[in-house]
Every structure is written in C-alpha cells, then in structure tokens.
Amino acid sequence: MTVLDTEPTSAPSGDALVVLDHVDKHYGDLHVLQDINLEIKRGEVVVVIGPSGSGKSTLCRAINRLETIDSGTITLDGKELPAEGKGLAKLRAEVGMVFQSFNLFAHKTILQNVTLGPMKVRKLKKAEAEAEAKKLLDRVGVGVQAAKYPAQLSGGQQQRVAIARALAMRPQVMLFDEPTSALDPEMVQEVLDVMVSLAKDGMTMIVVTHEMGFARKAADRVVFMADGQIVESNTPSEFFDNPQSDRAKDFLGKIL
Ligand code: ADP
Numbered sequence: 001m002t003v004l005d006t007e008p009t010s011a012p013s014g015d016a017l018v019v020l021d022h023v024d025k026h027y028g029d030l031h032v033l034q035d036i037n038l039e040i041k042r043g044e045v046v047v048v049i050g051p052s053g054s055g056k057s058t059l060c061r062a063i064n065r066l067e068t069i070d071s072g073t074i075t076l077d078g079k080e081l082p083a084e085g086k087g088l089a090k091l092r093a094e095v096g097m098v099f100q101s102f103n104l105f106a107h108k109t110i111l112q113n114v115t116l117g118p119m120k121v122r123k124l125k126k127a128e129a130e131a132e133a134k135k136l137l138d139r140v141g142v143g144v145q146a147a148k149y150p151a152q153l154s155g156g157q158q159q160r161v162a163i164a165r166a167l168a169m170r171p172q173v174m175l176f177d178e179p180t181s182a183l184d185p186e187m188v189q190e191v192l193d194v195m196v197s198l199a200k201d202g203m204t205m206i207v208v209t210h211e212m213g214f215a216r217k218a219a220d221r222v223v224f225m226a227d228g229q230i231v232e233s234n235t236p237s238e239f240f241d242n243p244q245s246d247r248a249k250d251f252l253g254k255i256l
C-alpha cells in the first residue's frame with residue numbers, strides 16, 4: 001500500500017528538515033526540556049522513546065508550537081517557527097500531528113474531517129479537496145467509511161482517518177505522539193502498518209511510541225529521552241542491542 005503521491009526514497013537525503021538547537025523549557029520549577037539538540041533529516045524516521053514524564057510529548061508539541069519554548073531555536077526547513085499569526089497557521093500545515101486520542105471532529109463526517117483543513121488553509125475548492133481526501137482515505141483503508149461519523153468507526157479506523165487528515169495538508173514532517181497507545185490491541189497493527197508504509201514512501205517522521213517492533217522495522221534512529229534530556233541517539237539495532245547508559249538499560253529491561 002502506498003500512502004503518498006511522492007516517489008519512494010531510500011535513505012534520508014541529507015539536509016536537515018527539523019532542527020532543535022539548545023531548546024529549553026520549564027513548567028514552573030520543572031525543567032521539562034533541557035538543552036535539546038536534535039536534527040531530523042528530510043526522509044528520516046526518528047522514534048523517540050523514554051519513560052513517562054520524560055518530556056516526549058512536550059518535545060512534539062514544541063515542534064509545532066502547541067507549546068512555547070523558553071530559549072533556543074526550532075527551525076523547519078531552515079526557517080524559524082513563528083510563534084503566532086498567519087505564519088503559524090502555515091507552519092501547522094507543514095507539520096502534521098497525530099495524537100494518542102484521535103481528535104476527530106465528532107459532528108463532521110469522515111470525509112469532512114479530511115477536507116476541512118485543505119479547504120481552509122490550502123484554499124482548495126470543495127471538489128478538489130474531496131477528490132484528494134477520498135484518495136487518502138482509500139490509501140489508509142477507510143475509503144468506504146467516508147460518509148460515516150467518527151463514532152461509527154473503530155479506534156483503529158479513526159486513527160487512520162486522523163493520519164489521512166494530517167496528510168491532506170501535505171505536511172513536510174509528520175509527528176506521532178503515542179498514536180497506538182489508546183487502541184485496543186487488535187487495532188494497533190493496522191495503524192502501525194500505515195505508518196510503516198508512510199516511512200517507506202519517504203515521509204519525514206518523528207514518532208513517540210513504545211512499539212519496539214515498529215522502531216526496529218521503520219526507524220532510522222532511536223532517540224532515548226529521560227528527565228527532559230536526550231540521553232542516547234542511535235540506530236535501532238545499536239540502541240536495542242547495545243544501550244550505553246544505565247537509564248536506557250533500565251528502561252529497556254522494563255519494556256522488553
Ligand atoms: P512524556 O510525554 O514523556 O510522558 P510530557 O512531555 O507529557 O512527558 O511531560 C513531561 C513533564 O512535564 C511531566 O512531568 C509532566 O507532568 C509535566 N507537564 C506536562 N505538561 C505540563 C503542563 N501543561 N503544565 C505543567 N507540567 C506539565
């Protein structure tokens with residue numbers, strides 16, 4: 001299954017698409033992001049793992065400006081992220097985000113959920129937006145559900161709609177924050193399969209997940225966070241088979 005219109009790419013192509021440079025953030029006394037330096041190359045798939053409370057969600061939210069940062073810079077394709085206004089809306093379109101909870105509009109159909117953003121932000125006409133949306137829904141395997149409402153779909157189907165909705169904005173990078181954590185176990189794989197195919201199509205992806213099978217299969221790199229810091233950054237096989245830090249060894253001991 002191919003999810004994108006892009007030609008498949010092989011390795012990450014080299015230039016940095018998302019760059020976090022000395023990023024710090026506090027919540028009151030809590031230093032939730034501590035001097036985060038991270039470069040994500042175009043086409044790269046980075047899996048972020050780490051204990052609960054280590055700052056993974058805050059990191060994702062900072063990247064598309066759902067959270068402010070105290071210092072440092074975050075750039076997308078060389079441009080610093082705008083804090084507000086029109087520039088921010090444009091940026092949000094370039095950074096697709098999929099959350100643990102599906103966040104679909106309950107009172108809109110599946111098709112409307114996917115066409116709203118492109119009509120509003122990309123200024124597509126309804127017919128164009130619907131044609132694109134139908135293709136995307138087909139590609140994530142929920143095309144036949146287009147006229148239904150979110151509550152009529154399973155969790156796995158809803159999460160695939162959420163992915164299609166994010167893709168409809170033609171993002172440069174997709175952020176996934178524990179996209180399968182709220183799903184019944186039998187629905188996890190169908191969502192991971194869509195994500196694997198996106199990765200194979202060359203999408204740049206930042207994925208917070210505890211799904212180690214996905215990390216081994218799809219990640220170019222695993223970033224391990226603990227207590228607001230990036231503790232390790234390595235290839236999946238190096239990270240899983242040969243973790244360097246005690247914190248990573250401890251974490252892997254608990255989840256594997
Ligand atoms: P993770 O996603 O790795 O579990 P989070 O980024 O959600 O971690 O949270 C990191 C830390 O920041 C946690 O200790 C959490 O309680 C705290 N935190 C998250 N959001 C807020 C907030 N809006 N206000 C205060 N503290 C927060």
Ligand code: MG
Pocket residue numbers: 056057058177178
């Ligand atoms: Mg989180």
